[in-house]
Amino acid sequence: MTGTGPDEPVIEVRGLRKEFVVRVRAGRFRRTKRVVTAVDGIDLTVHRGEMVGYIGPNGAGKSTTLKMLTGVLTPSAGEVRVCGFTPVPQRTRLALRIGVVFGQRSQLWWDLPLRDSFDLLRHIYRVPGAEHAARLRRCRTLLDLDGFLDVPVRQLSLGQRMRGELTAALLHRPEVLFLDEPTIGLDVVSRQAVRSFLAELGRAGDTTLLLTTHDLADIERLCRRLVVIDHGGVVHDGSIEALHTRYGSRRLVVADLDEPLAETPVLAGAPLLRTEADGRRLVFACESATASTVVAGLAQLVALRDIAIVEPDIEDVVTRLYRAPAPVEPG
């Protein structure tokens, strides 16, 4: 069987495990073996067109998972199907259907102009000339490649190269795009360019995207679904909102007043978190109340100079998630 039907998941993972045997020095010549479990029983189902953020602290098993999904690493146990293929035994056929950007591993020819790499990749992925040209034209516009198409890859800046890598991964119209740390080390402008490009790709809706990152702004901008892993296992799988609900992060209403109040206002379902600026700024947390009822309630009680609603900070939530105790430091 090849490929997937329209309703079948594009990625289906059951009980995925990866163990590495690590030899540790024990004395001058002796070494002892130790088994490190990098991925410890991951289940994951991703449907066509989904954009999934795959996050976790260093060593949580993100890259290892991605490498097992793309056929680079052989799983120790569990089942993997990507685009209807089993990645390792059907690696080359799967490779025609997926695009991969591993931040640290280039797909481009180091000594050749960027343009040449794209041309060579057209033959390697067997893309018809017209289709290739059309897709390249689109990437050139969206990623602004024209300024450095004729520059050898070794002379490109990291941001330019990453834009090149993204184009290289997309020229064969992959069904799934795997991105490992696509914005790592990029400056603000390049980071923004990469994000907008991926957002645009997501809007088109036919490419499934699985992305690992340390930059949570990537996730907030791009992914409705968030999978958090730690110590090789999934600790959260759902929307960003669900993550906030589950870990009790709340929107804040920040009210600036002309004069400090004599007595603190009491609002149902929104406790006062703190006062700042000598009592001229009040910070309420929206627990059971919605932000709009808090704002309306406040407006009746006091004279407001300014008011702001602060979105919950995903970074806070994730930091709290990561703080669970570690059994063994994974490799």
Next chain:
Amino acid sequence: MADRTYRLGVVPAYLALLRGQARSQASYRTSFVVDLVGNVGATVFDVLTVLVLFRVTRDLGGFDRTEAMVMVGLSSAAFATADLTVGNIERVRQYVRTGLLDAVLVRPLGALPQLLLMDLPVRKAARSLFGIGVLVTALALADVSWTPGRVALAVLAPLAGVVFFGSIFVATATLSFWWIDSGEVGSAFTYGGRDFTTYPMTVYSGWFRAVFAYGLGFGFVAYYPALALLGRADPLGLPAWVGWLAPGVALLAAAGAATAWRVGVRHYRSTGS
């Protein structure tokens, strides 16, 4: 997608890799020419070593100079050509150690042919041509009574030798999947094997000859085909048709190397990020 269209498409894909490699090398033109010339040196010395030996002795392991040169020619033509086409596979160690193999494995092509074509050291071509030159000269000087069979063997034996040495290169390179700091262990079998096949098997003895010549099959690269070409009986007592086993031995070696490679790739561990 039908499997057949997929296979047809592979050839232009590999050609593209080769083109990329050629263009990359052309971007460093001067060093390319220097390498091309400098590289012949090593093979020339191998041949000179044997010629020098014959200044102090009339025969080597029961063979005279022209006969020995047929073995030298077979050995160096086969080794230099294998080194040109497959030799750079020893660089897989760097790919494994640095995790660069990831980028190779996500492409829709076999990992082994990709690595070979991405690193084809065209500068080694001169060595291969020199080796073939030695073989042709030696065969012309030696007193070969040519039959259609011997003509075929004169073409097949060096090709089998290329396949055989290529298999040794691949098999030793796969060590790095299990043992990243395998160092120069592989060279004992590749460069060691070349040196071993340069001389008649009769100069070796005991377990060493048994293991290298018959156990690992190095005796079938130059020695036995040379006997068959020269029409000489084997001083070690094997029948005359043994020289014709060379292609079969080469195919066995290739099958073994391919299996080792496939198992090795599945043991690839990549790196941390």
